[in-house]
Amino acid sequence: MxxxxxxxxxxxxxxxxxxxxxxxxxxxxxxxxxxxxxxxxxxxxxxxxxxxxxxxxxxILPVQETTVVRNVFDTIEGLSEGDRVLLSLDYDPSGAPELEPMAKAVSQHCFEKKLKICYMTLWGTGGAMITDVIALAKVDFPDLVYGDDYCNVGYRAGNEAVLRVIASDFRKTFPTDVSGTSLDSLSVMNGILNCADFKYIVAIGSGRPGIKEWVEYVVEPSGALMGSGAAAVSAPQLYPYYPQQMNGMMGGSKGASEYEKMLRRVYPKFKSSRAxxxxxxxxxxxxxxxxxxxxxxxxxxxxxxxxxxxxxx
Amino acid sequence: MKRTIPILITFITGGIIVLAEFIPPWAILREHVLIYFQIIAVFAFFLGGGSLLKINCQKVVRKREDWQFAIVTLVGFFIMLALGLFKMGNPEMVDLGFAADLNASGSWFKNVFDAVKAPLSASMYSLLAFFIASASYRAFRAKNSDATVLLVSAFIILLGQTFVGVVSTGWMPEWMSFFKVENLSLWLLAKANLAGQRAILIGIALGIISMSLRVILGIERTHLSGGDE
Known part of the structure; x- marks a missing residue:
């Protein structure tokens, strides 16, 4: 008001x-x-x-694009219709003001490209964050069908152990989605056996377990391709993994605003969506x-x- | 016996996880161990909940300092537990029963989370801005050469994160582009910071290896309540 x-x-x-x-x-x-x-x-x-x-x-001030963020955007831009993307939202409400915009922008980008998203989280409070991001993305894509266009496998306890197992067998940790539906009955997960089967992983996190653990326990052993979105305070600690282990990174609100700018530049339909x-x-x-x-x-x-x-x- | 069994479990599970990296057929064993860990991790929530109840009930009963806050904690705990366990007001209950998503939009659990937990967490995090402002004014002073380097680096990084930084050096010609604030900021993050971070990471990794070996081999026993017994 x-x-x-x-x-x-x-x-x-x-x-x-x-x-x-x-x-x-x-x-x-x-x-x-x-x-x-x-x-x-x-x-x-x-x-x-x-x-x-x-x-x-x-x-509102102008935003300048940087290569480190553009790499994430270009990777998603280069994927083909129907490709699967794993989006891990490892944060809680304290990190949401910084991280939710990037989760929303990445989701919008994927849905616009007709990619299929599997949402998951390593944080107990992350389930609520996933619900919020899906609701925000659905504003622009009201016809999304659960199971066909996206799915939500939610949270599992175990931090690094969860990652180490899904790196080799996704269903051993997540046999069902968040509502108990078998992953085998969701077309989004057809042909997905482990993390490397996703064309791209985007880990958005603000602490531990988060991006560093994704690199150590998933990217290194499985060779999966990953980009990330980090809170501004933790972004400097993640530079050692760029560009070898993660090909791009969105750091804090600045990274998210750059992604929003790229999205609006390439897809003008998002200009009406809240940045x-x-x-x-x-x-x-x-x-x-x-x-x-x-x-x-x-x-x-x-x-x-x-x-x-x-x-x- | 009280110590031998935990040491034996640590030795076997730790050994499997380490050796599975070098013996590929053992990967299946490693996965089993990690799934056991996930199951045990779930029990940690019961322990955590029990501990929270015990500590806060004791505080209320014995009327220790700030015992009123313990009542708020207990009330919050039981309300969220009831809303989550019984999926109260969950719109997905109609179709899915108790398998409904705990965080489904419109569920009472999600509504209370959004109305209480989300703003409280965001407010606590936002307070950082005030403390950083106060600390910047009181502590960030160029008292010696080390402090000056830190000060200048922080200044460049802060400027590089904003549009002001881009504008302030936007007039520079191309041959001076390295000195543009955004490029200097990136250099500090991706080169100077990178070198330091990698050195720290390698040091930590070596420390973890040595500590893990001590735990697996039973040399380090402090995690079993006291190492000198």
């Missing part, structure tokens, strides 16, 4: 936001120059106002700028204090 009202105000709110933001930063700079301590609560307040203001103003990650990137950028300025101000304050101390000594 508030979002609709403020976005309705459009440029007026946007200008009000930027002026307030600049004034606040000016005050923080002044405090730093004069060597006065800024209370933690003030910083919290600024961060809260910055992010919520940017969300309410609906700031969640692109919407997040505006407030995230403003928050990053705010963080960087805080670091600059803190260092100005530190060096001035050092100089004053040196002069008085």
């Amino acid at each position: 508030l979002l609709a009202v403020t976005q309705g105000l459009g440029p007026v709110f946007s200008w009000f936001f930027w002026i307030t933001f600049a004034a606040g930063l000016g005050w923080l700079l002044w405090m730093s120059i004069t060597g006065r301590e800024v209370e933690r609560r003030i910083i919290f307040l600024f961060m809260g106002l910055t992010v919520s203001g940017a969300v309410l103003a609906g700031i 969640q990650a692109t919407e997040i990137m505006g407030p995230q950028t403003v928050a990053h700028v705010f963080l960087m300025l805080l670091i600059v101000f803190a260092n100005i304050s530190y060096f001035l204090a050092k100089k004053r101390k040196g002069a008085s000594a």
Whole structure:
């Protein structure tokens, strides 16, 4: 409601936001120059106002595509109609704002290409995430048929053990789907014996078990082709596996927004679909700028204090 | 006996998993062991649930500090358990009975999850932004050369993640493209970070191998409640 009202105000709110933001930063700079301590609560307040203001103003910034994300997109783009893709959503609601947009974009891309998706998760809370992603994808593809176009095998306990077994025999761990239907009766799973039988695996995760475990226990032993989507905090730890073990990676909201951009560029029909990650990137950028300025101000304050101390000594 | 049997089980199962990598016909044995592990992992949920009940009930009965929170935990636990076990309000119950998907859209379990767990988890994660902001202002200072390198790297990575970074160095000619923020950021992630991460990974892997061998051979016994008995 508030979002609709403020976005309705459009440029007026946007200008009000930027002026307030600049004034606040000016005050923080002044405090730093004069060597006065800024209370933690003030910083919290600024961060809260910055992010919520940017969300309410609906700031959308351009996105630049990178090779590491394009590799995932191009791989799916290169698959043929009817090919199977395994999509593992290994995250919980805390990671959903970053990871759900990429899961949705990958699902949309696959369904547009008429690929068949098998959803699974290694996290107990991941089942709810799968339901959400399928519901989001179905907005653009209301005629999808369960069992023919996609299936959901859900969650199994055992973390790495689950992966090690499905790498050689998928049905030993997942004999049925999430509703107890035998995988043999689902056309999506026809001819799928192990993970290597999927043309592409996309593991989207924010912790352990997640992408690293997929690489170690599935990609290495089975030679399956994999791409990934990681939370921004864990993306740097996954670079050692790129491009050998995973041919591409979407890192955080930025990676997801790049994927959304590519999807809209190649398939203009998705321009009317909500670009969640692109919407997040505006407030995230403003928050990053705010963080960087805080670091600059803190260092100005530190060096001035050092100089004053040196002069008085 | 209390220790010998667990050590024997560890030796046999661990040995099978390791040797199966070198003896292909043993792969089937390894799969069996891993499926046993999956079955045992399910029992860990019972243990976890039992432990949660025991600790929180004790807290309430003995009125320990913040015992009121334990009541919230217990109430939440039983509500979700009942909604999940009996598939209350699950629209798939009509066709599938108790085989219905626990997380089916519209089920009470999913609705409560979406209304309580999802916003709480997202809020907890979002709090990081506030602590990072405060920490950046208070701790991220160029006090020495190491701190300066860290500061500059963090600055480049942060800039590289945003459109501001792209714009700030967008004016650079092609021959200077390496110095564009997005390329510098990528270089830091894919080269400098990669070298460090790989070194750490190899170190960890060697550590895991040595520790696993100690556990499989029964030399390391601390996981069996105390190693000096």
